[in-house]
Amino acid sequence: MSAGASPDRAYVLHTYPYRETSLILQVWTELHGRFGVVAKGARRPRSAARGVLVPFQPLSLTWFGRGELKT
Numbered sequence: 001m002s003a004g005a006s007p008d009r010a011y012v013l014h015t016y017p018y019r020e021t022s023l024i025l026q027v028w029t030e031l032h033g034r035f036g037v038v039a040k041g042a043r044r045p046r047s048a049a050r051g052v053l054v055p056f057q058p059l060s061l062t063w064f065g066r067g068e069l070k071t
Helices: none
Strands: 008-018 022-029 033-039 058-061
Antiparallel strands (some): 008 022, 008 058
16 A cells, blocks of 8 residues: 555544654545554654644645555
8 A cells, every 4th residue: 555646635533652753643544544654753842743633634645655554
């Protein structure tokens, strides 16, 4: 499963802290359903993503990775 170059409409379902500066997100997308992604650096104080990655927030996402948990 790969997002490719085009973004997919998605909603954040839940967030979990991961390491010092990252978040694990459970997201639901229209094309791929529910899965987990890592948002690297999202917990940093000056991160642009910090206020956007909240539950039930509609987003346009792209991701990459081979394993179960995408980035």
